[in-house]
Amino acid sequence: MQRDAPRSWTMLAIAGPRQHGGNTGYLDSPKSVYRFDSGVANSGKVKRGDLVFIRDRDGLLGVSVIDHISSKPGEKVLLKCPECGKAKIRKRAGQTPAYRCESGHVFDKPAQSLREVVLYEAFYEKEFILASGAVTGKRLRAAAWRPNLQLSIEEVDASRIAEDVIEAAPQARYLLQNFFQSMAPESVAQDDDKGYMPQLGDRRQKVLATIARRRGQAKFRTSLIKRYGPRCALSGCTVMAIVEAAHIWPYRGEEDNHVQNGLLLRADLHTLYDLDLIGIDPRFILHVADDLKNSEYAHLSGLQIDLCAKPSRTAIESRWNYFKKNS
Known part of the structure; x- marks a missing residue:
């Protein structure tokens, strides 16, 4: 059976522990592996052979193609407000108490719960090409098919940023070219x-x-x-x-x-x-x-x-x- 055409994604990665308000995050290695779980939007759509634009909050870090994805059962630590139970909480830098929930409650220690999830690791080190600063965070978000600031994995139209990536990192030309060729219609x-x-x-x-x-x-x-x-x-x-x-x-x-x-x-x-x-x-x-x-x-x-x-x-x-x- 023929595999579906590859897709292109941006993946938000931060070197070291990745912290989110509602969970304890992951340990990222931006040049080689991206870790996520089944609770993350689009997690089930990412496949081997997909094109990935690895980014931080400021913009593009690099581009690659996923070589393989591993998976295993695991648990995810979820954080929530100890007063109202809401998961939308933020850490307040330099303030006491350290956390605040969307309802306005402040506290030093979030309540915790465990959720069973599938833990994924997407490996892409073999073809990773450094392209720091080639595309701003704003441009990356604008290239999304359905822009959503809350998503750490977001599907994008690679053609909207390909030229900028190639200009900053010419060696990415053939990686991108091969991706676009793989999207060709069957009939000629x-x-x-x-x-x-x-x-x-x-x-x-x-x-x-x-x-x-x-x-x-x-x-x-x-x-x-x-x-x-x-x-x-x-x-x-x-x-x-x-x-x-x-x-x-x-x-x-x-x-x-x-x-x-x-x-x-x-x-x-x-x-x-x-x-x-x-x-x-x-x-x-x-x-x-x-x-x-x-x-x-x-x-x-x-x-x-x-x-x-x-x-x-x-x-x-x-x-x-x-x-x-x-x-």
């Missing part, structure tokens, strides 16, 4: 005989989204490798870890994952192509925008692209016309 249009026609419309927003999300989905990429072979169409690079599936006409929907609407490009060349800093004319000659004339990419100008199969001519022409207007 690969019937060469039917051809491909680009869907016209506003493309600027889609271009920017493509760079951040890298929607060079896994099945689309596989179809391009079968068609063109395992190498970059421009540089000849065969290190497939850094060769991506690039859409000729930007992705607007599943129909754009047609094998004739794609090329395999090295990661840096993919970004330049998305930004229309390089272009391919209908004769399959590469052109470099004026902004790159004095760069290390200038030598690519005039390159004749040799492909064993041809992509959609309509897609190439449409994209070339856009390049000419904007380069």
Whole structure:
């Protein structure tokens, strides 16, 4: 049975004991393991392979993918007001009595009770990438699908913060790229005989989204490798870890994952192509925008692209016309 697509989460972690008003908290090791229990919202939804953004109260600490999750039965110590029994209590820094409940009662020692729970440990040290300060706490909360300040584990739209993370920690690029690829739809249009026609419309927003999300989905990429072979169409690079599936006409929907609407490009060349800093004319000659004339990419100008199969001519022409207007 196929596993559900991975999800992305923020997890609130604090080095050392994590203290909450209504329980005794956990011992966190932010770079390697996150501990929680079945009483925590979303605890049952977090799975192996999910993307996690580890944060403290100020912002992002790092990003990783969950390698495995362990579980065992255990007990959770719950704290409550000794007068009214309410669990919403706060520790008052530097004040006596030390605690206050939501009803206004103050006390030095909370009442305690035990609850049977499942104790979880999510391990992610293998792929952890430090990205301290890349995203503020406010930005992380804004990326949540259903923002809730009370949640320590919160599902987020990773595409809203991916660009900031990559800018601060470029090594996170491939981890995030692999995550977005794993979310690809199952079907890919690969019937060469039917051809491909680009869907016209506003493309600027889609271009920017493509760079951040890298929607060079896994099945689309596989179809391009079968068609063109395992190498970059421009540089000849065969290190497939850094060769991506690039859409000729930007992705607007599943129909754009047609094998004739794609090329395999090295990661840096993919970004330049998305930004229309390089272009391919209908004769399959590469052109470099004026902004790159004095760069290390200038030598690519005039390159004749040799492909064993041809992509959609309509897609190439449409994209070339856009390049000419904007380069």
